[in-house]
Amino acid sequence: MREVAFKILRFDPEKDSKPHWESYRVELEPTDRVLDGLEAIKGSVDGSLSLRRSCAHGVCGSDAMLINGRNRLACKVLVKNVKQPIAIEPMRGFKVIKDLIVDMEGFFSKYRQVSPYLIEAGPAPEKERLQSPEERERFDDTTKCILCGACTTSCPSFWADPDYIGPAAIVQAHRFIFDSRDAGKEKRLKIMNEKEGVWRCRTVFNCVEACPRGINVTRAIAEVKQALVRGKV
Amino acid sequence: MEAKLRRGGVSMDRQEPLTTSYGSRVKPSGGIELTAWLFMRISGIVLLVLALGHLFIMHVFNSVHVIDYDFVARRYVKIFWRGYDLTMLWLAMIHGLNGMRTLVDDYLHPPARGIVVKGMYVVGGLFLILGTWVIMAFRSP
Numbered sequence: 288m289r290e291v292a293f294k295i296l297r298f299d300p301e302k303d304s305k306p307h308w309e310s311y312r313v314e315l316e317p318t319d320r321v322l323d324g325l326e327a328i329k330g331s332v333d334g335s336l337s338l339r340r341s342c343a344h345g346v347c348g349s350d351a352m353l354i355n356g357r358n359r360l361a362c363k364v365l366v367k368n369v370k371q372p373i374a375i376e377p378m379r380g381f382k383v384i385k386d387l388i389v390d391m392e393g394f395f396s397k398y399r400q401v402s403p404y405l406i407e408a409g410p411a412p413e414k415e416r417l418q419s420p421e422e423r424e425r426f427d428d429t430t431k432c433i434l435c436g437a438c439t440t441s442c443p444s445f446w447a448d449p450d451y452i453g454p455a456a457i458v459q460a461h462r463f464i465f466d467s468r469d470a471g472k473e474k475r476l477k478i479m480n481e482k483e484g485v486w487r488c489r490t491v492f493n494c495v496e497a498c499p500r501g502i503n504v505t506r507a508i509a510e511v512k513q514a515l516v517r518g519k520v
Numbered sequence: 521m522e523a524k525l526r527r528g529g530v531s532m533d534r535q536e537p538l539t540t541s542y543g544s545r546v547k548p549s550g551g552i553e554l555t556a557w558l559f560m561r562i563s564g565i566v567l568l569v570l571a572l573g574h575l576f577i578m579h580v581f582n583s584v585h586v587i588d589y590d591f592v593a594r595r596y597v598k599i600f601w602r603g604y605d606l607t608m609l610w611l612a613m614i615h616g617l618n619g620m621r622t623l624v625d626d627y628l629h630p631p632a633r634g635i636v637v638k639g640m641y642v643v644g645g646l647f648l649i650l651g652t653w654v655i656m657a658f659r660s661p
Contacts, residue, residue, distance in 0.1 A: 447626040486553040489622075515554055 288314045291324055292372035295336065298383050306383065309333075310372060317367035321354055324366055325375065325387075337386040345499060348435030351378055352387050358437035358497040378440035380449065394436055397452050400478060401460040406471030422467040429462040429507050431500040438494035438504050444487045451487040452478070454494040454504045461507040464520060472520055476511070485511050556618050563611045570608045593660045602655050609651045617644045 290312050298306040313327040322343055329336045341347040343362045350361040353376035355369050366373065381389035432455065439445050439453035460475045479485045485508055494504035514520050578587060595601040617640055624636050 444626060480551050480554060482553050484553075486557050487626075512557065516558055 288316060291315045291319075291366050293324055293328060294372045294374050295325075295328070295386070296374075296376040297336070297386050298377075299335070299385055315366055317365070319366050320362055321359075321364045321366060321369070321373060321375070322350055322361035324373065325361060337384075337388050339388055346433060348433035348499075351435035351437045351440075351499070352376065353378060358441045360435060360437070360499045363499055378436055380440045380442075380446045381436070389436075389440075391436060393449065394439060394453070394455065395434075397456040398434065398459055400452070401456050401463075401475050402471055403459045403463065405463070405466070405469055406474075408470035416468045418467055425467070426462050426465040428502050429458045429465075431502050432458045432462070433500060434459075435499060437497040437499055438502075441493040441497035443491055443493065444489050448483070448487060450483045452481075452483055452485075454488070454508060457485055457488070457508050457511060458502060458504055461511055464511065464514065476515060479511050480515050485515070488512075560615060560618060563615045567608065567611050567615060570604065570611070573604075574608060593658075596655075596658050597660045602658075606652065606655050609655065610648065613644055613648050613651075617641065 291314075293311045293313070294308050295311065296306045297303070297309050311328045311332055313324055313332065315324055315327065322340060325336065325338055326340075329338070338352070338361075339349040340362065341349040343350070345360050345363045348360070351358060352361055353359075353374070354361065354364055355374050358378060361375075375387065377383050377387045377389050381391060381394065384390050434455060436455060438458070439455045442451075442454055445451050445453050457479065460479055463469045464472050464475050464479075488505070488508045490505055490509070492505050495502075495506075498504055578584075582591070620640055621637055624633055624640070628636055
C-alpha cells in the first residue's frame with residue numbers, strides 16, 4: 288500500500304457557483320484502478336463525492352471521465368500508470384449535475400434518433416436471420432460501443448456545437464447501416480446526411496484516441512460519409 | 521418512442537418507407553452539406569495542383585524580377601492562362617468561403633452566425649466579380 292494523490296474537480300449545484308479543485312490522498316495498491324481510488328475517497332474521506340459506476344470492468348460504460356486530461360474509463364486505468372496527482376474531471380461538453388455526474392439525456396436522445404435496433408424488411412423468419420462471416424465482419428468494429436460518451440465528449444465539433452449528433456450516435460448508426468439484415472438504412476442515412484449529421488465531423492481523431500473499446504470511430508464516420516456520397520452501402 | 525422526434529437539429533421520421541437492403545442503392549444522397557463536403561475534397565486536390573503550379577511558375581521558374589506587366593500581358597494572350605487563373609480564382613474563393621462558413625457554423629450562433637456568413641458572401645462575391653472582370657476584360661497590348 289502507498290499513498291496516492293488525487294485532485295478532483297468538485298461541483299455541488301446547491302452550494303457552488305462554479306466547479307473547484309479539491310485534493311485527496313488515499314492508500315492504494317499500485318495495481319489498483321483509478322475507480323478504486325475514487326471509491327476509497329468516497330468511502331473513507333468524503334462521502335459527498337458523486338460519481339457513476341456500475342460493472343467496474345470496462346463493459347457498462349458508466350464511469351467515463353477525464354483522467355489527467357484524457358477521456359478514460361476509471362475502471363480501466365491503473366493508478367501506477369498515471370502521473371500524480373491524478374486529475375479527475377467530469378466529461379466535457381455535457382452539463383454537470385454534480386461532481387463527476389453529467390447530464391447525458393441529450394446524448395441518449397441522439398442515440399435514440401438513429402433507431403439503434405434491427406429494423407426488419409419483412410416478416411420474421413422461422414429461425415435465425417442468417418449472415419455470412421464477411422457480412423458480419425463489415426460492422427464488427429462498431430458493435431463494440433458501450434455508450435460511455437468518451438468519444439462525443441472528446442470531440443471539438445461537439446464542444447462547439449452541442450446540436451452535432453456526435454461520434455457515438457454515428458457509430459450506432461454505422462452498426463446498423465452496414466448490417467445486411469437491417470432494412471432501415473435510408474432512414475438512418477437521411478439523419479446522417481443532415482447538417483448536424485456526419486458533415487459536422489472535421490476528422491480530428493480525438494474520438495479514436497478516447498474510445499476505451501478501441502473502435503476506429505473516425506473510420507466509421509468516413510464510411511458513412513462514403514455511403515452517402517456514393518449513394519450505396 | 522414518439523412518432524416524430526426532433527431534438528438537436530436532427531429529425532427522425534418514423535413514417536419513412538423501408539425499402540433498402542444491404543448492397544442496394546440507398547437514397548437519399550445529395551443535399552447541400554454533402555455537395556459542399558465533396559466540393560471541398562475535389563477543389564482541394566485541384567487547387568493543390570493549380571496553386572503549386574502557380575507558385576513554381578511565378579517564384580521558381582521565373583524570378584520575381586522578370587515578372588512585370590509585360591510578363592502578365594504576354595501570358596494573357598493565351599486563353600489557357602486566363603482559364604488557369606479563372607479556375608484557380610473561383611475554386612479558391614468558394615473553397616475558402618465554404619471553409620470559413622463551416623468554422624463560423626461551429627463557433628458562432630444566431631443571429632451573429634447569419635450576419636457574419638452573409639457578410640462573408642458579400643465580400644467574397646465582390647472579390648469574385650472583380651477578379652473575373654480583370655481576367656476576362658484584360659486586353660493584351
